[in-house]
Amino acid sequence: MRVVIAGGHGQIALRLTKLLAADGHQVVGLVRNPDHEADIASAGGQAVVLDLEQSDASAVAGVLTGADVAIFAAGAGPGSGKARKDTVDRGTAALFADAAEQAGVRRHIQVGSMGADRADSLTDDEVFTVYLKAKWAAEEDLRSRDLDWTILRPGSLTDDAGRGQVLLADKTGNGRISRDDVALVLAGLCDTPASIGRTLELVAGQTPVAEALTNL
Numbered sequence: 001m002r003v004v005i006a007g008g009h010g011q012i013a014l015r016l017t018k019l020l021a022a023d024g025h026q027v028v029g030l031v032r033n034p035d036h037e038a039d040i041a042s043a044g045g046q047a048v049v050l051d052l053e054q055s056d057a058s059a060v061a062g063v064l065t066g067a068d069v070a071i072f073a074a075g076a077g078p079g080s081g082k083a084r085k086d087t088v089d090r091g092t093a094a095l096f097a098d099a100a101e102q103a104g105v106r107r108h109i110q111v112g113s114m115g116a117d118r119a120d121s122l123t124d125d126e127v128f129t130v131y132l133k134a135k136w137a138a139e140e141d142l143r144s145r146d147l148d149w150t151i152l153r154p155g156s157l158t159d160d161a162g163r164g165q166v167l168l169a170d171k172t173g174n175g176r177i178s179r180d181d182v183a184l185v186l187a188g189l190c191d192t193p194a195s196i197g198r199t200l201e202l203v204a205g206q207t208p209v210a211e212a213l214t215n216l
């Protein structure tokens with residue numbers, strides 16, 4: 001498979017690149033900082049420098065052309081304010097989906113966030129609320145499209161070593177999940193047709209990832 005990852009230098013994306021490359025897949029990571037190209041190469045992928053907030057859909061479609069899977073794993077990140085929650089967490093997700101449509105890449109996986117469906121009740125933090133609303137808007141945008149989409153909503157991310165055991169379901173309840181295990185699930189979702197048209201939540205659990213994917 002040829003897989004294009006938006007936010008290619010992200011912590012999940014680099015783990016995912018390693019996994020997919022080790023399985024013999026061709027991985028392209030979109031990065032905005034040329035200094036990140038070497039890290040993508042070390043992970044076994046190929047970087048394309050393209051700032052999604054400064055690009056139009058046709059430029060991104062040019063990179064996506066010929067891909068089998070498009071994965072959105074970008075994010076404005078914890079240090080960012082309300083404006084970039086909108087431009088990145090909502091805006092670039094929609095741009096990436098526009099580009100996938102233009103390029104004719106049907107399989108589309110979006111990294112969402114646990115709590116996106118309950119922004120108003122989950123937190124009093126203004127920026128976090130804007131973030132969750134942006135993630136919800138990105139989800140709603142993707143659900144409206146004629147793509148073979150899957151939305152994966154991880155719980156709170158940790159850098160703990162992956163255990164390879166998860167709870168993957170329409171609703172999981174709040175929880176934590178290591179970035180290693182998110183990457184493992186994303187790699188598996190690429191060729192799990194049963195996940196198409198599903199919005200799935202993911203936290204640490206008791207079920208081996210392969211089994212969790214088979215059970216969908």
Ligand SMILES: NC(=O)c1ccc[n+]([C@@H]2O[C@H](COP(=O)([O-])OP(=O)(O)OC[C@H]3O[C@@H](n4cnc5c(N)ncnc54)[C@H](OP(=O)(O)O)[C@@H]3O)[C@@H](O)[C@H]2O)c1
Pocket residue numbers: 006007008009010011012013030031032033050051052053054072073074075076077078088089092111112113114153154155156157179
């Ligand atoms: N933190 C949590 O607990 C949590 C929970 C649930 C879901 N999530 C979601 O998980 C996803 C990824 O998590 P992570 O830990 O891997 O995040 P991360 O390490 O912050 O990675 C996000 C990546 O997006 C890139 N990016 C930002 N703006 C961009 C732009 N304009 N053009 C191209 N790339 C851009 C960043 O690039 P730079 O390095 O250049 O900034 C970064 O490499 C996000 O979608 C996040 O919303 C997070």
